[in-house]
Amino acid sequence: MESVVLHGLSIGYKDKKVGEEINASLCSGEFTCLLGSNGVGKSTLLKTISGFIKPLAGNVIIDNTNINDYSSAKLAQKISVVLTGKPGVENISVGELVGMGRYPFTGFWGILNKDDERIIDESLDMVGVLKLKSRMVQTLSDGERQKTMIAKALAQHTQMIFLDEPTAFLDFPSKIEMMKLLQNLSHQFGKTILLSTHDVEQALQLADKLWLMxxxxxxxxxxxxxxxxxxxxxxxxxxxxxxxKKNMIVKIKS
Ligand SMILES: Nc1ncnc2c1ncn2[C@@H]1O[C@H](COP(=O)(O)OP(=O)(O)OP(=O)(O)O)[C@@H](O)[C@H]1O
Structure with a gap:
């Protein structure tokens, strides 16, 4: 079932068009990897279909409704997003940061109940950083921080997850485990997952669909x-x- 549809989408910034006439869709239960050279527009596309920046033209349809018609609170119940860069908060623990993923469901005061606490622990455990729960976020390594941000997205329990280079800082086994985890979430729980990556070989082995920009x-x-x-x-x-191309393997010529 199509959960995201892009119709004649142009993306970019006030003084720079990055892509145009993009027509594509994402289906629930499918794991899609977005590939493309540096600077081609992958982050811009992910930010546009997550509602962080407005399309220059065309439409982003999320579950049959134009993205512009969602309040930010309603959109946060549909889509969780992992962007590159630092989380923008300091002096809070890993557990508290992941707990922010529950805010779309906790009401104005953001008070977490037992279920929220269980979901936070499960999300930390899934990405292998439960042991870091009480660490302050500014003390994390790049890879630990990246895993924590993914845990926050998982704690949001949304049907769609969009991630910008979520494995960039991860060591080799962690890269593969993370890709497998995300593939599993889409296949087992019908989630719609789109991630950008430069790890072509993993994408070739694990993605159901590729978007090559x-x-x-x-x-x-x-x-x-x-x-x-x-x-x-x-x-x-x-x-x-x-x-x-027969075996889908990249080789370095000697
Ligand atoms: N805020 C901005 N204002 C103007 N131009 C921007 C802005 N952000 C990015 N760009 C430009 O838009 C183009 C696409 O950038 P984007 O970050 O989407 O590429 P990308 O495919 O994600 O690249 P990479 O693989 O290097 O992360 C680039 O030319 C970039 O310099």
């Missing part, structure tokens, strides 16, 4: 489809890099 168009398909039609080869191959 180019300067002039967005190419969409399964990893197998975008391998066979040469799209991934065009994106990956350089003088020293070869893409084996």
């Amino acid at each position: 180019n300067d002039d168009k967005m190419c969409i398909g399964t990893p197998r489809e975008l391998s066979s039609d040469g799209t991934l080869g065009n994106y990956i191959e350089r003088d020293s890099i070869e893409f084996d």
Whole structure:
């Protein structure tokens, strides 16, 4: 079932158009990876479909309703977002930061009940940082902070999760575990998950769909489809890099 639809979407900033005529959709239960070169517009797209910046033209439809028609509180019950950069808060513990993921459900005073506390612990445990619950956020390493921000998004218990390079700072096994966890959440609980990444090989193995963003168009398909039609080869191959499209493997030429 389509839960997000982009219709003739143009994205960018007041003095800079980054992409136009983007038509795409995301389905519940599907794990989609967004690929593309540095500066092509992945973060801009994620911010636009999360409601942080307005489209320059076209529409973002979330569960059959235009994103502009949601209040920020209602949108926070639908979509959780993990962006790059620091959390913007200090002097609170990891547990308190993840608890902020419960705010869309806690009412004005943000008072957490037993269920909220259980959800916070479960979310920390899922990403492997329960042991850090009482640490202050400013003392975390980059990778620990990234896992904490993902735990906050998981604690929000939304149907859709959008993440901008969520594995950028993670060590190799953690990258794969995190991608597997997100894939699992979409397959097992029908969540709609879109994440941007530069980890092409993991995306090829784990994504149900790829969105490959180019300067002039967005190419969409399964990893197998975008391998066979040469799209991934065009994106990956350089003088020293070869893409084996049959086995979907990136090789470095000697
Ligand atoms: N606030 C802004 N105002 C104007 N231009 C911006 C702004 N933020 C980003 N850009 C520009 O928009 C383009 C797309 O940036 P964006 O961050 O979306 O790319 P990206 O694909 O996420 O890149 P990367 O892989 O390097 O993270 C870039 O040329 C960038 O310099």
